Amino acid sequence: MGRHARPVLASLGPMALDRAGAEPLHRQLYRALRQMVVDGRLRPGERLPPTRALSAEWGLSRNTVVTAYDTLLAEGYVTGRIGAGTFVATALPDRPPEGMARRVDARRGVGLSRRGMVLADAPAVPRDPLVRPFSLGTPDLGAFPFALWGQLLGRSWRVGGRGLAADPDPLGHPPLREAIAGYLRAVRAVRCEPEQVVIVSGAQQGLALVAQLLLDPGDSAWVETPGWPGNRAALLGAGARLVPVPVDAEGLDVAEGVRRGADARLALVTPSHQFPLGVTMSLGRRLQLLDWAAQQDAWIVEDDYDSEFRYAGPPLAALQGLDGAGRVVYVGSFGKVMFPALRLGYVVVPPDLVEPVRAARRHFDGGTSVVPQAALHRFLTDGHFASHLRAMRALYAGKRAAILDALGRGFAGLGRAEAGEAGMHVLLRLPDSVPDRVLSARAAAIGLTVPPLSSYGVDGAGGNGVVLGFAAHGVEALERAVGELARLTEAHPP
CATH class of the missing domain: 1.10.10.10 (Winged helix-like DNA-binding domain superfamily/Winged helix DNA-binding domain)
Known part of the structure; x- marks a missing residue:
């Protein structure tokens, strides 16, 4: 055959x-x-x-x-x-x-619950299976030590044996939870014990789990605009009523959030590296947000998006580390540092939520597959994660500098490149004469993935620009793609 x-x-x-x-x-x-x-x-x-x-x-x-x-x-x-x-x-x-x-073809919504119909119509998270130039959220897979990872998987089976085949703890592999707690305490100033760490199948599952536990249908929830569509989808799936709150140079505008919905039950924020604007929430805004949550008996869900890749300024402590009232739930993932298909993330919950989360995991899915968790535990404790993260920071810093330089040359007079102090993407602001959705469609026709900034805003109020990922491709490919995008803009004015 x-x-x-x-x-x-x-x-x-x-x-x-x-x-x-x-x-x-x-x-x-x-x-x-x-x-x-x-x-x-x-x-x-x-x-x-x-x-x-x-x-x-x-x-x-x-x-x-x-x-x-x-x-x-x-x-x-x-x-x-x-x-x-x-x-x-x-x-x-x-x-x-x-x-x-x-x-x-069945009509969408036939036989679905109200929540099912909301989920079916929720904003889609962009996916680019081809990993074309400027794809978002995809690390440089060629730089990951897959041979080592395979060895760790095999070693975990040989050493763990029958223990890995037994019914797992719904909260996750205890040794991995202990390693993550130690890492977060040291690197992100998160205040937690291993018992508070919950292993999930990626950050998106963690957000959905938290939303299901903390929100009743009809509860109000603050969301950043512009912001990541998956965050909004997690809240919509729990029946929340979204309150879009604008983001400026200091992060989420807390005062505007209070004006639009002071009685909200929850706020979902990305304080360390906001997507897609790339800004960091100021200390003053963080304290404002914590005060609001304490006064309103509300929850804050901190999505620590791309915090590992920080290129300028001192290391930032997580918002959770400033929380003295136990109102912050912290969510993170390993997919951006390692590889997306790993599908392993974590949620750090206040002590009072540990047992409710355990019960929910038992009823929802029984927990996340323990085999990759055992390998990840070794990857962390043997020092491989820290070594890989250092290497990727240096690699991405070079790519970031290259794409900013190329954008500065190729889009002089056509746009303005903005890059936060962290992350795996940059933002190219466009003049109103160049609608971002038109440019995005034209770029797709020549093989470039160029998401429009306006698509990330609630009701389209995201601004005019394009979001460009730089991690997955080499410097020469990025420079060539920037040149193609610039020529496309010049040759086809909207």
Whole structure:
């Protein structure tokens, strides 16, 4: 079998054949197989079971199966290859015969709960599986030590053995929770004990879990605008009523948040590195926010987005470390530092929330897979994480400087590049004469991923610009892509 050949289907699954009916069995079998092809259950190029195997499985005569296959062949639903077998055709007939049940796309919302419909319509988190120039949130995968990671996975299995195969703690692998608590205390000035650390399948799951526990449908919640769509989606999924609060050079405008919704139940903020503006919340704003939460008996969810990659200024303490009232829930992830498919993050909850979170994890999903957690524990405690993080900071600092230099040269008079003190992206502000959504669409047509700033604002109020990720590509590729984007802007004025 060639390396791209499809395997023979072992079984076609259940089929409704009426052996006592008036219609011949070969016609019933033919219609059932035809419907499977039209429905997509049998995919183009898939190899059907041999006639002898299918007749034996269903207790049919071989002539019955052969006749059904021949009819499908005559109508163009399958093709036959001598010595190879029978395959679903890659190009199907344009119009199925009369009377055949057709696939009907269900309307979104039919049968969904109100919450389900809200989630279906929630703002989508941009994904770029091709990782094209300026893709957001993707680290430089070529710089990650995957061979070492594979060794740690194998070592974890050899040492952990049966212990890793047992039913896990819903809050996560205890050794990993202890290592994360120590790391956060030392590096981010987070005040926590291992018991407060909850391992989740990425920061997005952590945000959704917290929102489900802390919000009732109809509760108000502050969100940054512009801001990350996934944060809004997590709150909408819990039935929250969003209160968009603008962000300026000092971060979330707390006074404006109070004016728009003083009685909010929760505020979701990114104080260390705001997305997409890249600003850091000032100490004064942080203290204002904590005072508001204490007075209103409200919660603050701190999404510590991209805080690891800081290029200027002194290290910043987390907002959680300033909290003396136990009102801050801290959320982080390893995906940006290591690789996105790892899907491991953490939530640090106040002591009073530990047992409610444990119960929720037990009911929701039972906890996160423990095998990668054991490897991550070793990656942390053996010093590999700190070493990799140092290397990536230096690598990204060079890429950041290169893209800012290229933007300064290529967009002189066309835009203004802005970069915060941390993160994996820069912001290119555009004049009103260059609508960001128009430029984004034109860039996509030439293979560039250039998200418009306006798409990150609630009701489109995000400003005019484009957000450019720089981590996933080399300096030469970034400089070339900036040149292409600049030429596109000059050659096609909106």
